[in-house]
Structures are given as C-alpha cells and as structure tokens.
Amino acid sequence: MSQMNTLEQVLAIAKQAGAEIMQIYARDFDVMDKSDSSPLTEADLAAHKTICKGLESMSDLPILSEESASIDWQERQQWSRYWLVDPLDGTKEFIKKNGEFTVNIALIDNGRPVLGVVYAPALDESFIGAEGEGAWREKDGQRTSVVAKPHQAGETWKVVGSRSHQSPEIKTLLEALPGETELVAMGSSLKLCLVACNEAHLYPRIGPTSEWDTAAAHGFVLAAGAKVTVLSADDPAADVIAGNTPELQYNQKESLLNPYFLVSC
CATH class of the missing domain: 3.30.540.10 (Fructose-1,6-Bisphosphatase, subunit A, domain 1)
Incomplete structure (x- = not known):
C-alpha cells in the first residue's frame, strides 16, 4: 500500500x-x-x-x-x-x-x-x-x-503559546528574539500545525507533553518541511536562539513524556 x-x-x-x-x-x-x-x-x-x-x-x-x-x-x-x-x-x-x-x-x-x-x-x-x-x-x-517557510527579516515574530498551559520562560524567549514579537494562543496539537502552515514562526513547548500529544502533528510538520527539535530544561531560550538541537524522537525511552521542544522552520 x-x-x-x-x-x-x-x-x-x-x-x-x-x-x-x-x-x-x-x-x-x-x-x-x-x-x-x-x-x-x-x-x-x-x-x-x-x-x-x-x-x-x-x-x-x-x-x-x-x-x-x-x-x-x-x-x-x-x-x-x-x-x-x-x-x-x-x-x-x-x-x-x-x-x-x-x-x-x-x-x-x-x-x-x-x-x-x-x-x-x-x-x-x-x-x-x-x-x-x-x-x-x-x-x-x-x-x-502546505510548505513551511522560515521567518523573514523584518517580520514580526509570531510565537505560539497555549491557552491552557502558560510558562514563565516564554516571556524570556520573547525578549530574546530580535525585533517585534506577537504571542498566538491556540489549543491542542493545532499549535504545531500553525508553524507548518506559516501562521506562526515558532512554537516553543516549555512544559509537559506526552509522545501521543505531538506525534501526528510532528509528522505533518516534517512533511511540510519544518522541524521539531529538543530544548534543554536548563536554558531553553538560549537553545531557541542558537538552534542546532536534535530532532524530537519517539519510543526511545521508558518514559512517554517528551522533553521540552521547539517547532520551527
């Protein structure tokens, strides 16, 4: 098939x-x-x-x-x-x-x-x-x-946040981005999809999720040409700015909880 x-x-x-x-x-x-x-x-x-x-x-x-x-x-x-x-x-x-x-x-x-x-x-x-x-x-x-497109110079950074789960680290991240920023609120796995559909530039998840929460949207994101990468718990904002973190993976450990992650182009 x-x-x-x-x-x-x-x-x-x-x-x-x-x-x-x-x-x-x-x-x-x-x-x-x-x-x-x-x-x-x-x-x-x-x-x-x-x-x-x-x-x-x-x-x-x-x-x-x-x-x-x-x-x-x-x-x-x-x-x-x-x-x-x-x-x-x-x-x-x-x-x-x-x-x-x-x-x-x-x-x-x-x-x-x-x-x-x-x-x-x-x-x-x-x-x-x-x-x-x-x-x-x-x-x-x-x-x-759907083909994902990266942030362009001069564009306002649109950063996806959650309606139900907000993290104080998001403020630190917004302040670290160069230029204007805008927080886009959305629920469920639709948050990942917004980045692939060019309705947002970044979705940093600095909070708990499970593997089933992200996998389907992650598959859509990859097919659209975007990516989902791991963020460290120590300084996730620095990882967002620096980039080059490893791809989020599934069924690689006993726990089904995801690490922090970033959806981006």
Whole structure:
C-alpha cells in the first residue's frame, strides 16, 4: 500500500472518530479524572475504540494510544514501526467547548513520525502529511498543499503559546528574539500545525507533553518541511536562539513524556 493510500485511510478513520466525538460534544457528558488527575471523557474512550478498530483492519502493527498507554517498556522497546494515537487531544478544550481539540494518529518508524493526521472535528479541518509525499490542509472540502517557510527579516515574530498551559520562560524567549514579537494562543496539537502552515514562526513547548500529544502533528510538520527539535530544561531560550538541537524522537525511552521542544522552520 502506498503512503498516500495509507494517509487517506487514516484520515477516514480520524474523521469517523471525530464524528463519534461530535455526537458527545453536542450533549451533556460526564468528566472523569485519570490517575494523573487529567480529565477523561466518554468521547476519549469512544474515539479510542473507533481508531483502534480502524487501524487493526489496515495492518497488524502495534497501537499505542493515550487510552491504552500501560504497555510495558520491555515489550514496547521491541517495536520499530507502530501507530501512536491520541484519540482526543485537548480534552480541556473539549470540556470548555472552544473547538480547539483534535484526533491525532501517527505512524512511527524507528523513532520518527513518517505519517501524521490531525483532524479537528469541531472545525472540520484536517492537517495531513507523509514522508516523501508532502503535506496538506483540508478545510470546507478544499485541500491545499502546505510548505513551511522560515521567518523573514523584518517580520514580526509570531510565537505560539497555549491557552491552557502558560510558562514563565516564554516571556524570556520573547525578549530574546530580535525585533517585534506577537504571542498566538491556540489549543491542542493545532499549535504545531500553525508553524507548518506559516501562521506562526515558532512554537516553543516549555512544559509537559506526552509522545501521543505531538506525534501526528510532528509528522505533518516534517512533511511540510519544518522541524521539531529538543530544548534543554536548563536554558531553553538560549537553545531557541542558537538552534542546532536534535530532532524530537519517539519510543526511545521508558518514559512517554517528551522533553521540552521547539517547532520551527
């Protein structure tokens, strides 16, 4: 199966999960707390079941989902190729009903996301990409190619921040950038997509995320020609200015938490 065929099939699965989510979004729903006190809704679970069923019909590759993340490291470290899924990224945004939540599905190959689908069901907007094929944004039934472009001299630096998680280090970073800066607020994995779509120049994440939060959008970002690189915890602002940090990778350690990172062109 070609990468494009796979991409279209994964997008169809993401949209099926999105339809499940929107049925629940339209009515009252229960909110539970997971073991780490983060919120969980019935929409997360419904989307998880739909995605797993769809991916299992496509291939026999392992699936690591936020809602089934208890797979032992001894087993997981044997995987070279697998699906990495967040059935509902931005649960806080879902609960707030601001529309900025997504279905995230990535194909990981030897630590790199080689295919990524991000679908925002409330916005009916998709961000899809595959290594060697390209990246596209789909809105209102129209699909357009996406090619990331770096910051140009004289442009105001647009830096993506989070609606739900703000870090004091962001102020230090904004002050370190040469020229005017503007903070662009957005929820869920849409933050990464904004950089690839040239609606922002940088997305520094100086705070906790898990691998399923970023993988699908990371795949889209790479396909568009942008990158996601690791930032140090000691001086992330200096890393942003200096550049040349290593690429963010997946399933390389027991913990599923990401280091700090930067999305840029």
